[in-house]
Amino acid sequence: MLDILAEMFSYTFLVRTVVVGLLVSLCASLLGVSLVLKRYSMIGDGLSHVGFGALAIATVMNVSPLAVSIPIVVVAAVLLLRISENSKIKGDAAIALISTGSLATGVIVISVTTGMNTDICNYLFGSILAMSRADVWLSVILSAVVIILFVLFYNKIFAVTFDETFARAVGTKAGVYNMLLAVLTAITIVLGMRMMGAMLISALIIFPALTSMRVCKRFKTVIVCSVIVSLSCFFIGVVLSYWYSLPTGASVVAVNIAAFILFSLYSFLKGAFNKA
Numbered sequence: 001m002l003d004i005l006a007e008m009f010s011y012t013f014l015v016r017t018v019v020v021g022l023l024v025s026l027c028a029s030l031l032g033v034s035l036v037l038k039r040y041s042m043i044g045d046g047l048s049h050v051g052f053g054a055l056a057i058a059t060v061m062n063v064s065p066l067a068v069s070i071p072i073v074v075v076a077a078v079l080l081l082r083i084s085e086n087s088k089i090k091g092d093a094a095i096a097l098i099s100t101g102s103l104a105t106g107v108i109v110i111s112v113t114t115g116m117n118t119d120i121c122n123y124l125f126g127s128i129l130a131m132s133r134a135d136v137w138l139s140v141i142l143s144a145v146v147i148i149l150f151v152l153f154y155n156k157i158f159a160v161t162f163d164e165t166f167a168r169a170v171g172t173k174a175g176v177y178n179m180l181l182a183v184l185t186a187i188t189i190v191l192g193m194r195m196m197g198a199m200l201i202s203a204l205i206i207f208p209a210l211t212s213m214r215v216c217k218r219f220k221t222v223i224v225c226s227v228i229v230s231l232s233c234f235f236i237g238v239v240l241s242y243w244y245s246l247p248t249g250a251s252v253v254a255v256n257i258a259a260f261i262l263f264s265l266y267s268f269l270k271g272a273f274n275k276a
Helices: 002-008 012-037 042-061 065-086 091-113 120-125 133-152 154-162 164-169 174-196 202-213 219-244 248-275
Strands: none
Touching: 002 219, 012 133, 012 154, 012 174, 012 202, 012 219, 042 065, 042 091, 042 174, 042 202, 065 091, 065 133, 065 174, 133 154, 133 174, 154 164, 154 174, 154 219, 164 174, 174 202, 174 248, 202 219, 202 248, 219 248
């Protein structure tokens, strides 16, 4: 096993993948708990489709994918939140409208300009070869910003997650912190989707939070457990991907599914034992 890890980390592109992937997994696990509890979990799926459209546009313009995708996805996150709060269109419908529209736009842009010969699988399901050195540095900086902002505003995020009405009543600007949550999610989605792909990146947000909730009940312990699960699943997924020549994104999701099943089984057995 150690020989495989040594061989694996002798490749620069794999080192870049692991570094950025662990940082993105950390950000996703921190944000995922609040998103799941607030029933915003599908916002990740919607924003990843917006990111696909933005990546397609960046490819056609021959510019940095992150430089184009981040502002577009952040704007989409703000629009989704505004539509959900102030429109007759409900949140799930708003996500469906924006995500499918963005996905269709990306496919049209690619087919009209470079043709469908472009490897769309890399956009949809991720590629470990996608991260350049510049992308890595930008990802590290933005991940650090996400983590710092989450820690600084942890108490406010906790308040709007569990009882937004009460938070507003005591003077907390719930709209501002909901917006912060959406923007941080948008950044995390963009940073991770080049490795995980538009179709799989939302799993990094949803699975660790749901898995942790099988065994933990307090907000802080759920977050800590979610971080551990997320980092572990990503690392194991990348190792399995290298070992068996599997797609990275799919491997990480498969490990997350396995972790969810194991935690659910443990929770069931624990409950059955306590009743006995």
